[in-house]
Amino acid sequence: MTKLTHQRHTALSEFGDCFLELEIVTEVFKDFDDLRFNRGYQSDPQCMMLTGETGSGKTSLIKEYRQRNNGNSGFRHSDVPVLITKVPSNKGLENTLVQILSDLGKFAPKKKGSHKKVFLINEVVDNLVRAKVELLIINEFHDLLKFKSYQQCQIIMSALKFISEEANIPIVLVGMPWMKDLINDPEWLSRLRRRKNLDYFSYLLKKDRDHFRNILVGFSKRMSFETCPVLHSKQLSRALFAVCRGEFRQLRTFLFEAFKLALENNHHTLDPKILAQTFDKLGCEHLSSNPFTLKFKEIPIPVLSIPSRYNPKALEEKDEIIPIVFEYTF
Template sequence: MDIMATVTKFSQCYIEHAQVKDIMGELDSLRAQRFLSKDQQCILITGEAGTGKSALIDRYKGKALASQLCGRQMPILVTRISAKRDLGSTLVQMLHDLDLFGTSQYKRRGFATNLEQKLVNALKRTKVELIIINEFQEILEYKSKQERQAIGNSLKYISEEAQVPIAFVGMPWAEQICEDPQWESRLIRRRKLIHFHYIDKVKRGYYLSYIKGLAERMPLEFTPNFGELTRR
């Protein structure tokens, strides 16, 4: 195999360690249970920069798309907060991410009304089972309590009417959404990705198991031995 192709393959490998498997299991559970109640249970996934939030999202979406039976369906809608960081533009961004024809027209005057219902209809039509909103904290920053509540009300309506759970992913202060009582009850599932640590013995063992997984995938003739590190 070409050296660059081998190195590229290794750089793209993904280790589903315990934290990641736990979160992916939660996402699967939300999708499986979405018709059991109108009040959709959702999940909040937080973590500092570099803890692997975006990589987890990409991995989960890839697995979901690989298992879908119909190309016209979109089991997972991965989106993010619009550059304007307001609700209307973000809903338009969601419609755009659904590849909805004519989305650009919604940005014109007169088309901004009833975006919520347009999105609900589009989610039903494309059979979306889960919405993942990345960098969710961006829409909450510098907003008043009333503005955050309005954002929460809109997302609650969309989630309930389309019967689609939402995964909010972002920095730790994305937890501000839980200040709204209606979301606190819907976000019983909360998971936090953390950086690996090498000082604590328990966390060191967890970290080394991850390194071993990478070592087994290294494009080398002999797999590196981390046994000495484990015994220290």
């Protein structure tokens, strides 16, 4: 492996941090802005649901929005306009409340007994107001509701309703598409007037192929090569789609590894040879052959046929999520 120069380290870092603002991203950002603006005119804050399959770009989207709007805000009760908290996996409401306090730089006082939950809820409200939070984004929200009874879900949603109203803060629930089936509170369903879903990319229709190629152009322009890669050719775009299956995170990860490999080997651009080597390095469970060495019509096109689903009757945790299903065409 060739040691990277400082310039190439910088180029790799910049590519790793790059953000493509797609049309759907712009729409979501506008929704977030509207939620924050409207809270100044409504006593009952509007809320929102943002969903998407694994790797569709939900987390990078909300982090980018926070970065753009929080500026130099710290976590010592200075202004924190946008707060992102992540639901602790397989934990309950109390752990999530503690996590929100932690994300605000506040340690939850130790308190036991039946009043602990009420105490934590009030602590969250007080600290959200003190930090001047304008938008609370709860990531991986599905982890808070799955495997919970109807009554448990009602308690969770009621607590969040209280926090939203008392702190006058809109809440964005971020998670898997099937989490909408777990929110059974009529009042919350009426609050979630704004809903957006981040879909996987598709490749069957011309407009979908053009959209995917435009994304490849966007990534190409963010690679500091002497010669800009032509990733959006018919051959390479089809091969790259076969690798990522329309999943944004998989595409980004693959291109990052390819860019790094090219820099390490002093290549002046990304070519099919480097992409083929990257595939050999990373592997791919759903492909038996390297798509960058196949003829155009031999490259399979993944088609999302069945989205992921939640199985409330699962007896074990490993069976609670029914994974996404793809079919393949040529």
